[in-house]
Amino acid sequence: MSRIRRCLRISGWKSTHCIVSIRILTIVGARPQFIKSAPVSRAFKNIGIQEFVVHTGQHYDPEMSAVFFEELDLPKPYAILECGGLQRDEMIDKIVADLRPIIAEIAPQYVLVFGDTNSTLAGALAAEKQGIPIIHVEAGLRSFNDEMPEEWNRIQTDELSHILFTPSAAADENIVDEGFLSPHQRAVNVGDTMFDAVQMFSPFARHRKAMGELEWFQKPFALATLHRMENVKHPERLKERISTLNELHRHGIPVWMPLHPSTRNEVEKAGVEIAFNTSPPVGYLEMLWAIQQCAIVITDSGGLQKEAYFLGKHCITLRNETEWVELVDIGANALYPLGSTEPLSHKVSSMLNQPLPEETPYGSGDAALQIAQFLLEQGS
Numbered sequence: 001m002s003r004i005r006r007c008l009r010i011s012g013w014k015s016t017h018c019i020v021s022i023r024i025l026t027i028v029g030a031r032p033q034f035i036k037s038a039p040v041s042r043a044f045k046n047i048g049i050q051e052f053v054v055h056t057g058q059h060y061d062p063e064m065s066a067v068f069f070e071e072l073d074l075p076k077p078y079a080i081l082e083c084g085g086l087q088r089d090e091m092i093d094k095i096v097a098d099l100r101p102i103i104a105e106i107a108p109q110y111v112l113v114f115g116d117t118n119s120t121l122a123g124a125l126a127a128e129k130q131g132i133p134i135i136h137v138e139a140g141l142r143s144f145n146d147e148m149p150e151e152w153n154r155i156q157t158d159e160l161s162h163i164l165f166t167p168s169a170a171a172d173e174n175i176v177d178e179g180f181l182s183p184h185q186r187a188v189n190v191g192d193t194m195f196d197a198v199q200m201f202s203p204f205a206r207h208r209k210a211m212g213e214l215e216w217f218q219k220p221f222a223l224a225t226l227h228r229m230e231n232v233k234h235p236e237r238l239k240e241r242i243s244t245l246n247e248l249h250r251h252g253i254p255v256w257m258p259l260h261p262s263t264r265n266e267v268e269k270a271g272v273e274i275a276f277n278t279s280p281p282v283g284y285l286e287m288l289w290a291i292q293q294c295a296i297v298i299t300d301s302g303g304l305q306k307e308a309y310f311l312g313k314h315c316i317t318l319r320n321e322t323e324w325v326e327l328v329d330i331g332a333n334a335l336y337p338l339g340s341t342e343p344l345s346h347k348v349s350s351m352l353n354q355p356l357p358e359e360t361p362y363g364s365g366d367a368a369l370q371i372a373q374f375l376l377e378q379g380s
Helices: 031-047 062-071 088-106 118-129 149-160 169-178 193-204 214-218 235-251 261-270 284-293 302-310 325-329 344-352 367-379
Strands: 005-009 016-020 023-028 050-055 110-114 134-137 163-166 186-189 222-224 255-258 277-279 296-299 314-317 333-335
Touching: 023 031, 023 088, 023 118, 031 050, 031 062, 031 110, 031 193, 031 284, 031 302, 031 367, 050 088, 062 284, 088 118, 110 118, 118 134, 118 149, 134 149, 149 169, 163 169, 163 367, 169 186, 169 325, 193 284, 193 302, 193 367, 214 284, 235 255, 235 261, 235 344, 255 284, 284 302, 296 302, 296 344, 302 314, 302 325, 302 333, 314 344, 325 333, 333 344
Parallel strands: 023 050, 023 110, 110 134, 134 163, 163 186, 222 255, 222 296, 255 277, 296 314, 314 333
Antiparallel strands: 005 016
8 A cells, every 4th residue: 555645633733734644563462462552542543543453362361352452442453363372482483473464465664562472572573574664662671580581572572673662761771771772773762651541541440240349349458460470380489479468368458359360270270279359350441440449559460560650559569570660769669579578468558658659750641642643753
């Protein structure tokens, strides 16, 4: 398809801009990427950028996936790949192979990837093999834990990408320190698209009965999630994490956890007893509602660390390190490593007695618009 110049009046802009139509292939495959992509897809649609979305199926549960696409008003996927349940290398190879004819058919100006999953790296590798420039949203993050596959996914994707949209000053510093940027690469700090998403969707947050009776959520409670490989794929580590949450539930503050299917499977395999309240997985709007209602968030999720901060809640991260170092630095987040001797209930009390900082290290909530505007300028 040839580029067609046209004029669109952009909502919220003061003037009419003549733009060049751009075709972008966006790769998503997991819940955090659905959330990060929602405001970007909306900005593309409003501005007139043509977007094609491929869902790799990396974390594919038909019911959960459909709910996210519906409630976030995401574009209907151009294709859904069947890449879930595979080991990392096998999954990446399959995604790359499956994307090859799709990229050839769409002939995009860019391939856009989010975050740090296997789908992220696979999308970048597929684009690189076919000579398509790569956009990486949420570039520059580092946990400095080489045991995490996500860390390798981040590093390799950044090195392959042509446009690196970073969410924070710390991410900028990581890219500068690594010194890999070449003349054909651009790093641009736009802020965090998850901040955009929270602002966009939090007014529509909601409770569903499957989460539990509404009355239960009217008392102080801790919202907990657990899904990271380093926590759930090792039985002894999983037992330690669950035991810690059980102790908090019994002697500190009630705990509620929407239990991911893979975590539930590992819990059953390890024969671990759960004493706290659980529910089936929830959609994004339900999770936002739970964050709004809770006293504190306890998680190993990268996204929830930020969502807690954006919604004015303290967070304890069940990991030895975090890529979101800004939140630890300003006191909004605290790490709780494996082997911690301090009871989690003491850690919760300490956090709740600290005021939340007012700093905003992730931009002003217009990251998606900045991304769209930058790409328009590149294509004009």
